[in-house]
Amino acid sequence: MPVKRYLPKKYSGVIILTAVVIITVLGAAAYQFFTNNQELQVERLGKIDANEVDPAVWGQYYPLHYQTYLQNQENTEKPSHFETKPYMEVLYAGLGYANEFNEPRGHVYTLEDIRAIDPSRYKVGASCNTCKSTQIPGLIEKYGDEYYTMSFEQINSQLEHPIGCLDCHNPETMELRISRPALIEAFERQGKDISKATRQEMRSLVCAQCHVTYYFLPGTKKVTFPWDNGVKADQILEYYDQKDFSEWTHPEAGTGLVKPRHAEYEIFLGSTHESAGLACADCHMPYMKIGNTKVSSHYWTSPLKNIEQSCGVCHREGNAWLESRVRDIQDKTKELQDIAGEAMVKAVEQLGLARQTEGVDKELLAKAQEMHRKGQWYLDYVMVTNGYGFHNPTESMNNLGKAIDYAHQAIQLAKDAMDKAN
Amino acid sequence: MKKLLLLSAALVLGFSLMLLTKHPALGLDGAEFCGSCHVMEEQVESYLHSAHRLGTECGDCHVPHSLVPGATYKAYTGTKDLIGVIRDKDPYEIKISPLGQDIIQDNCLRCHQDLLHLVGDTEKDGGKYCFDCHRSTPHLK
Numbered sequence: 001m002p003v004k005r006y007l008p009k010k011y012s013g014v015i016i017l018t019a020v021v022i023i024t025v026l027g028a029a030a031y032q033f034f035t036n037n038q039e040l041q042v043e044r045l046g047k048i049d050a051n052e053v054d055p056a057v058w059g060q061y062y063p064l065h066y067q068t069y070l071q072n073q074e075n076t077e078k079p080s081h082f083e084t085k086p087y088m089e090v091l092y093a094g095l096g097y098a099n100e101f102n103e104p105r106g107h108v109y110t111l112e113d114i115r116a117i118d119p120s121r122y123k124v125g126a127s128c129n130t131c132k133s134t135q136i137p138g139l140i141e142k143y144g145d146e147y148y149t150m151s152f153e154q155i156n157s158q159l160e161h162p163i164g165c166l167d168c169h170n171p172e173t174m175e176l177r178i179s180r181p182a183l184i185e186a187f188e189r190q191g192k193d194i195s196k197a198t199r200q201e202m203r204s205l206v207c208a209q210c211h212v213t214y215y216f217l218p219g220t221k222k223v224t225f226p227w228d229n230g231v232k233a234d235q236i237l238e239y240y241d242q243k244d245f246s247e248w249t250h251p252e253a254g255t256g257l258v259k260p261r262h263a264e265y266e267i268f269l270g271s272t273h274e275s276a277g278l279a280c281a282d283c284h285m286p287y288m289k290i291g292n293t294k295v296s297s298h299y300w301t302s303p304l305k306n307i308e309q310s311c312g313v314c315h316r317e318g319n320a321w322l323e324s325r326v327r328d329i330q331d332k333t334k335e336l337q338d339i340a341g342e343a344m345v346k347a348v349e350q351l352g353l354a355r356q357t358e359g360v361d362k363e364l365l366a367k368a369q370e371m372h373r374k375g376q377w378y379l380d381y382v383m384v385t386n387g388y389g390f391h392n393p394t395e396s397m398n399n400l401g402k403a404i405d406y407a408h409q410a411i412q413l414a415k416d417a418m419d420k421a422n
Numbered sequence: 423m424k425k426l427l428l429l430s431a432a433l434v435l436g437f438s439l440m441l442l443t444k445h446p447a448l449g450l451d452g453a454e455f456c457g458s459c460h461v462m463e464e465q466v467e468s469y470l471h472s473a474h475r476l477g478t479e480c481g482d483c484h485v486p487h488s489l490v491p492g493a494t495y496k497a498y499t500g501t502k503d504l505i506g507v508i509r510d511k512d513p514y515e516i517k518i519s520p521l522g523q524d525i526i527q528d529n530c531l532r533c534h535q536d537l538l539h540l541v542g543d544t545e546k547d548g549g550k551y552c553f554d555c556h557r558s559t560p561h562l563k
Contacts, residue, residue: 029508036510039460199470277476287471294468314473 048171055164071299075106087341096120107163126150131210168206176202180209186225203279208265231266253351255369271392333389343407350414361420368413375406451481472560
């Protein structure tokens with residue numbers, strides 16, 4: 001009995017042959033496709049060493065980017081913060097900041113400026129060098145956790161190069177990379193994996209290695225980001241309160257205080273521009289035409305210096321109008337910040353008086369100091385964050401509003417404590 | 423008769439599959455897909471630095487918006503580019519084709535027509551394309 005075939009036998013040969021031909025053709029086409037679809041080859045003179053710390057060496061391979069990097073030298077001014085914010089001196093009493101605190105003048109001056117500053121500013125030790133040089137990741141690798149407990153000079157004397165290419169780039173692929181452990185660890189503690197960050201997130205995260213608030217972990221002096229509860233001002237204060245942590249005690253007010261630092265990344269999150277999908281690099285590293293090509297500028301400065309290239313990509317209203325909008329936000333933030341600063345100085349003075357009053361009500365005094373701690377935190381968070389509020393206007397104003405209220409509460413409670421003195 | 427039925431079924435199936443290329447879930451309009459041919463790297467890079475990246479994908483400008491012409495053009499241009507790479511004949515300098523120019527112009531107007539309500543199509547009666555002046559929107563060239 002013949003076997004019942006699905007296809008007549010005479011066709012099976014043809015079908016098999018056709019299948020073989022189709023598979024061969026498709027295979028050959030796929031092979032050709034993948035062989036020909038190569039990454040664009042750029043002629044290179046050589047290879048940048050995996051740990052090349054000297055920006056000038058990178059500059060030989062990327063002359064246009066390096067040219068914009070060297071422009072950072074144009075930022076020569078470093079006026080004292082106290083000229084425009086005299087209240088800072090009173091509020092920082094007891095800290096090195098009260099002795100000298102200048103406006104920053106850019107990445108290529110990091111080493112020069114830290115060596116010139118009042119030595120009380122780096123008494124914590126080696127940790128103060130962490131964001132000053134391309135050589136730091138290598139040194140942290142070399143010394144391990146011991147790095148953080150070494151003396152300032154032990155590390156600083158080894159440094160030759162300021163912030164540069166290696167801090168943010170992988171020398172082989174030029175992809176963005178995170179070189180500072182503190183950011184990676186802060187992500188881990190929040191249950192997030194920084195290696196999963198998208199390209200657009202990385203265009204902010206490389207900045208967030210340094211442009212964030214941090215503290216030195218008591219004991220180990222390790223640079224640590226206080227982000228376990230979140231990155232916003234109230235969440236960070238809550239973190240410090242939970243740990244019962246104070247960085248220093250104000251000598252006049254007797255308040256245990258915490259110190260925010262340039263929280264540009266934190267305040268930018270949730271802002272209008274961040275919500276619209278922008279990263280730090282979109283405004284601070286605009287695409288610039290140099291000759292017949294475009295490179296992202298490595299001159300990190302106020303985008304107001306290149307409004308056309310930074311803001312103009314999206315906003316078509318013209319330079320003068322755009323600048324007036326930014327200035328409006330910054331001026332109003334500064335105005336409110338000055339009010340908060342003056343109020344906080346009054347709170348410090350009132351607390352000083354209350355502490356000298358014999359038989360002062362201890363409970364009310366402690367409450368007044370608690371208000372001072374909160375108020376100064378919110379004020380300082382805005383005050384030391386670059387951009388005069390522009391990175392997130394609503395949040396900056398919100399924090400300043402809280403600061404003013406806490407300052408007045410502190411003043412009133414200190415007065416009450418004096419009134420109740422027995 | 424049976425053969426004719428089979429043939430038309432195959433054609434309908436092929437046509438539906440082609441229409442499917444317009445489905446956004448497949449991501450065949452995005453920079454990631456278009457950039458998978460390395461020859462497009464410069465275009466992808468400059469697009470990622472432009473404001474258009476916030477609201478448009480490659481296909482929003484380079485492929486007709488409506489379903490049938492869009493899918494047909496996509497199939498045609500995609501096949502052409504694929505064969506180009508297979509034959510290693512991709513162009514030294516990437517330039518838009520005449521048909522591609524008209525498609526882009528239509529797509530400029532599709533989104534920005536409000537802005538141009540007084541002017542209308544700038545290309546009519548021997549006029550200029552939008553991108554004749556806006557050379558860097560969104561690419562460099």
